[in-house]
Amino acid sequence: xxxxxxxxxxxxxxxxxxxxxxxxxxxxxxxQLQHDAGISRPDFEVLLAVFDARxxxxxxxxxxxxxxxxxxxxxxxTTRMARRGLVTRRDCDSDGRGTWxxxxxxxxxxxxxxxxxxxxxxxxxxxxxxxxxELEAVRSTSHRVLDAIDPPVCRxxxxxxxxxxxEESA
Amino acid sequence: xxxxxxxxxxxxxxxxxxxxxxxxxxxxxxxQLQHDAGISRPDFEVLLAVFDARxxxxxxxxxxxxxxxxxxxxxxxTTRMARRGLVTRRDCDSDGRGTWxxxxxxxxxxxxxxxxxxxxxxxxxxxxxxxxxELEAVRSTSHRVLDAIDPPVCRxxxxxxxxxxxEESA
DNA sequence: CAGCACTGGGTGACGCGTCAACCAGCGCCC
DNA sequence: GGGCGCTGGTTGACGCGTCACCCAGTGCTG
Numbered sequence: 001x002x003x004x005x006x007x008x009x010x011x012x013x014x015x016x017x018x019x020x021x022x023x024x025x026x027x028x029x030x031x032q033l034q035h036d037a038g039i040s041r042p043d044f045e046v047l048l049a050v051f052d053a054r055x056x057x058x059x060x061x062x063x064x065x066x067x068x069x070x071x072x073x074x075x076x077x078t079t080r081m082a083r084r085g086l087v088t089r090r091d092c093d094s095d096g097r098g099t100w101x102x103x104x105x106x107x108x109x110x111x112x113x114x115x116x117x118x119x120x121x122x123x124x125x126x127x128x129x130x131x132x133x134e135l136e137a138v139r140s141t142s143h144r145v146l147d148a149i150d151p152p153v154c155r156x157x158x159x160x161x162x163x164x165x166x167e168e169s170a
Numbered sequence: 171x172x173x174x175x176x177x178x179x180x181x182x183x184x185x186x187x188x189x190x191x192x193x194x195x196x197x198x199x200x201x202q203l204q205h206d207a208g209i210s211r212p213d214f215e216v217l218l219a220v221f222d223a224r225x226x227x228x229x230x231x232x233x234x235x236x237x238x239x240x241x242x243x244x245x246x247x248t249t250r251m252a253r254r255g256l257v258t259r260r261d262c263d264s265d266g267r268g269t270w271x272x273x274x275x276x277x278x279x280x281x282x283x284x285x286x287x288x289x290x291x292x293x294x295x296x297x298x299x300x301x302x303x304e305l306e307a308v309r310s311t312s313h314r315v316l317d318a319i320d321p322p323v324c325r326x327x328x329x330x331x332x333x334x335x336x337e338e339s340a
Numbered sequence: 341c342a343g344c345a346c347t348g349g350g351t352g353a354c355g356c357g358t359c360a361a362c363c364a365g366c367g368c369c370c
Numbered sequence: 371g372g373g374c375g376c377t378g379g380t381t382g383a384c385g386c387g388t389c390a391c392c393c394a395g396t397g398c399t400g
Contacts, residue, residue, distance in 0.1 A: 348393105367377100
């Protein structure tokens with residue numbers, strides 16, 4: 001990644017800082033969850049989504065939509081989690097194709113035990129160390145980058161039907 | 171991730187923007203490489219590191235150090251890449267334990283063909299859409315977050331023996 | 341030289357994630 | 371009611387990444 005990259009040293013420095021930070025932050029959050037509750041980040045996301053749902057259960061498809069995951073990913077993940085005793089999976093009565101995902105006692109314990117710690121960790125490594133201005137900068141740069149990527153790549157938030165015209169300047 | 175998260179709406183907005191941006195940016199870069207050269211990002215990193223090395227070859231351990239990867243990861247990755255015909259692996263003469271990683275013609279073609287496009291993509295989605303001030307903000311916030319994480323978590327860049335002082339300002 | 345620790349690297353199992361293919365139930369429409 | 375497309379979801383293969391463990395060559399020390 002040196003002579004070849006056609007970036008200036010300053011650009012390269014920014015890019016490296018940024019990617020390193022992402023990696024370390026992910027790693028730190030993962031480690032905290034693993035340490036505090038013995039679960040992974042995907043585990044946590046699933047547990048929290050189900051926990052937040054009325055009746056503490058969700059159809060597989062709803063879960064996919066909430067998390068922004070593919071259906072197959074949800075299937076794989078919940079299958080693994082069921083094997084590890086974190087969630088239950090049972091067939092839906094009213095629709096023979098459906099699957100309800102619920103929490104086991106272990107899953108409930110895990111999510112309750114890790115929520116506060118996880119939020120605290122995010123706060124410690126992110127919100128606490130950044131000023132209001134910096135947070136605003138993060139927000140705006142994120143949106144800028146997203147806007148640049150947006151047309152060609154996936155659409156998730158406002159999923160309207162057209163997805164191939166655009167370029168509303170950048 | 172709603173009532174439960176003990177974040178303000180504004181905080182939540184920042185965090186979501188940030189994580190979404192990371193995901194989409196990674197995804198876009200991955201897609202570009204796959205499209206332009208049929209390789210993944212890890213593939214690209216390995217190829218570029220080897221390409222940059224004198225003699226166009228590296229010992230497995232050097233590669234690990236350059237990329238900041240674990241040795242086992244390098245082993246798995248280069249094994250897969252060798253299977254796909256991107257790199258060569260041959261035993262080292264002077265040290266019976268060593269392995270040299272080199273480029274195949276296909277690997278050379280892939281790295282040559284994707285370098286410019288990859289850099290251009292990073293520029294398009296990142297450097298081009300951010301002002302100098304915003305880039306500086308990215309750099310400084312990245313360092314701030316890294317500094318917050320740093321002590322407890324891994325040390326990678328300046329790997330001198332002491333690993334808990336530093337702070338060369340941000 | 342024998343022993344022994346260290347070092348370079350590989351392996352296997354597993355979790356995460358995607359893609360493509362598949363399958364069954366459901367709804368619709370003739 | 372018999373076909374037909376759609377929808378909800380699963381499966382299998384594969385790549386990525388980590389951890390724990392293993393193995394052999396190296397080199398040092400007695």
